[in-house]
Amino acid sequence: MTVEEDLVPQVDPQAVPGDTLTVLGRVPSGASRDEAVAHLAEAARLVRRRDIMMVRAAGLGHIGGEFSVIDILVTLYLHAMNMSPDQLGDPDRDRFILSKGHAAAALYTTLAMAGFLPPEQLSTFMQPLSQLNGHPARTKIAAVEASTGPLGHGLPIAVGTAFAGKLDGSSRRTFVVVGDGELQEGSNWEALMTAGNHGLDHLCVIVDRNRLQQGARVADTNDLEPLADKLAAFGMEVVEVNGHDHGALLDVFAGVPAPSGKPTAVIAHTDKGHPISFMSDNVAWHHKVPSAEQVAQALSELE
Amino acid sequence: MSTATTPAERVLHDCRDAWVSTLVELAETDDRIVAVVNDSVGSSKLGPFAERFPERLVNVGIAEQDMVGVGAGLANGGKVPFVSAAACFLTARAMEQVKIDAAYSQHHMVLVGQSPGMAYGELGPTHHSIEDLAWLRTIPGLTVIVPADPTETAQAIRWAAAHDGPVFIRVARMGVPDVVPEGYEFAPGVALTLRDGSDVTVVATGTTVVRALDAAELLAADGISARVLSMPTIKPLDEAALLAAARETGGIVTVEEALTSGLGGAVAELLVTRHPAPMRFVGVSDTFAPTGSVSWLMDHFGISASGIATAARDVLGR
Structure with a gap:
């Protein structure tokens, strides 16, 4: 069995690029759609640059699934969600749960970009006693709503937060990102049944449909198709979108809750490792750590 | 005190009655309290709660992982969930959710293990929950309560409702007499x-x-x-x-x-x-x-x- 430690390269700290992150913050209110999309695209570029340096410095991480989900995270935190650092005590704030908790570095970097974490803290990623554990922990970071890492946990929790909101008549929405491979866990389908049957219209389940899981393609492992039909059969309002298209994503998120009264399921078509030429849609990059040369190449593609 | 009577004279109680009456009483004044069940309304004796607060009973059906996860989410959403199910399924089937969603996340939620131990007798080891105490005591941050009688059951439920952290409580189905003295007050870690x-x-x-x-x-x-x-x-x-x-x-x-x-x-x-x-x-x-x-x-x-x-x-x- 391969353990992640086997994959740790000998990292020369001098070869690791600097740890700065320019914090853009939320899309300014009143921005036009074009301005919002430009803001999100620039934020996603910077988040990816910082993410790859964090993974390189830690010698650990899940860069493939991080790069597939970053555009979704950035669109949620910088634009779609009613959730900002000064709102953490507000019960009606929108909720976000990263069920695919192995993409933690992407979440941390996005939280820093949105002002929830000081950017300097990112350099502690996976260091001894860091708050930035290899998987996000609710007890370590205020903005993390639930500890995740084992797959199939986030969606039931999101159903619970959405249920609480419904009981309270709250306007808050709950967004949860699950990996597509993660949908092989049965607990997700238990939760989808609950969400559909109870008409939790303020719930938005986003499937990071990058078609790859740790060891192989999803289709070659335990296929999900016809995924849209399955989600619809469980009572979801299903929307398919290019998960790297910020404009399309913000339009989709603006449509939650759906007029149909159903929970929304967004199948976000993504590529693992996007948009790096040698990583994209390549199963080898689930948790591979890039060499110094590969970091330089990736950064040049993220200019 | 039970020692004042012979075993044959004792009045035995089903602690589930104390559990549900206490929960209903708490819920009357605390609208954060909800119950989460896996088609276990009857086996949890939650009928009175279901009748009084139908909208606050979240029944996810026969789906224990979902049940505990939903409980954690309800806690995140500001509720105080009492997740009530047969102890054997609540613990064994949803152990990772108990470990991560309840304990590691330190959500304020109460896991209520109904009919624990060998209460299900002839139904056999599939329905016994004799492993729960050994398993759960290894989980950091989780309080594990085993009340001895109805009074202690009621007090444990009250304590858990007010305790900002995850709690597991066994609720006995097998008849037990009153054993704690008048004026007893439950506290964790106090024998x-x-x-x-x-x-x-x-x-x-x-x-x-x-x-x-x-x-x-x-x-x-x-x-x-x-x-x-x-x-x-x-x-x-x-x-x-x-x-x-x-x-x-x-x-x-x-x-x-x-x-x-x-x-x-x-x-x-x-x-x-x-x-x-x-x-x-x-x-x-x-x-x-x-x-x-x-x-x-x-x-x-x-x-x-x-x-x-x-x-x-x-x-x-x-």
């Missing part, structure tokens, strides 16, 4: 000395407390003075009471309706490092129970007055 004694200490929990008291009567007839400690929380333990018992009496007998690696293992781990003492463990040891009613099984495994007395004599070498 109750129900009978003082100087030769040996019997540490019991839950449904076995009354059996420990009966065992002390048998031992007294033999001239053996037995102290009886009721230990309502497996985690945290009352370390001071246990260390005092180890110092002051000649041996310790633990008693539980569970694998002996629950209370027994916890007490042994404490004493072996702090004050080693001769010990015996009454409970189930490394086996699946044979077919039999709960009362037959309790006797079969020696979780009985005579079985406990035998263990006490043995630890004293008498």
Whole structure:
């Protein structure tokens, strides 16, 4: 069995690029759609640059699934969600749960970009006693709503937060990102049944449909198709979108809750490792750590 | 106190009645309280709650992982969820959710293990929950409560509703008499000395407390003075009471309706490092129970007055 430690390269700290992150913050209110999309695209570029340096410095991480989900995270935190650092005590704030908790570095970097974490803290990623554990922990970071890492946990929790909101008549929405491979866990389908049957219209389940899981393609492992039909059969309002298209994503998120009264399921078509030429849609990059040369190449593609 | 009556005269209670009446009472004044079940309204005796607060009963159906996860989400959304299901399924089926969603996330949620131990008797090991105490006491940040009677059950439910953290509470279905005294107040990590004694200490929990008291009567007839400690929380333990018992009496007998690696293992781990003492463990040891009613099984495994007395004599070498 391969353990992640086997994959740790000998990292020369001098070869690791600097740890700065320019914090853009939320899309300014009143921005036009074009301005919002430009803001999100620039934020996603910077988040990816910082993410790859964090993974390189830690010698650990899940860069493939991080790069597939970053555009979704950035669109949620910088634009779609009613959730900002000064709102953490507000019960009606929108909720976000990263069920695919192995993409933690992407979440941390996005939280820093949105002002929830000081950017300097990112350099502690996976260091001894860091708050930035290899998987996000609710007890370590205020903005993390639930500890995740084992797959199939986030969606039931999101159903619970959405249920609480419904009981309270709250306007808050709950967004949860699950990996597509993660949908092989049965607990997700238990939760989808609950969400559909109870008409939790303020719930938005986003499937990071990058078609790859740790060891192989999803289709070659335990296929999900016809995924849209399955989600619809469980009572979801299903929307398919290019998960790297910020404009399309913000339009989709603006449509939650759906007029149909159903929970929304967004199948976000993504590529693992996007948009790096040698990583994209390549199963080898689930948790591979890039060499110094590969970091330089990736950064040049993220200019 | 049960010792004032003979076993035949005792009035036995189903602790589920205390559980549901307490929950309804709390819910009347605290609208954060919700119940989460896996089609377990009947087996949890939640009918009165369902009738009074239908909208606050979240029934996810037969889906334990979803049930515990939804409970954590409800807690995140500002509710105080009581997740109530047969203890065997709540713990074994959803153990990772108990570990991560409840304990590691430190959500304020109450896991209510109904009909625990061998309450389901003849239904067999698939429905017994004798592993729960051993499993759950290993999980950091989780309080594990095993009430001995209806009063302690009600107090544990009240305490958990106010405690900002994850809690597991066993609610006994097997009939038990009242054992805690008037004016008793439950607190985690605080044992109750129900009978003082100087030769040996019997540490019991839950449904076995009354059996420990009966065992002390048998031992007294033999001239053996037995102290009886009721230990309502497996985690945290009352370390001071246990260390005092180890110092002051000649041996310790633990008693539980569970694998002996629950209370027994916890007490042994404490004493072996702090004050080693001769010990015996009454409970189930490394086996699946044979077919039999709960009362037959309790006797079969020696979780009985005579079985406990035998263990006490043995630890004293008498």
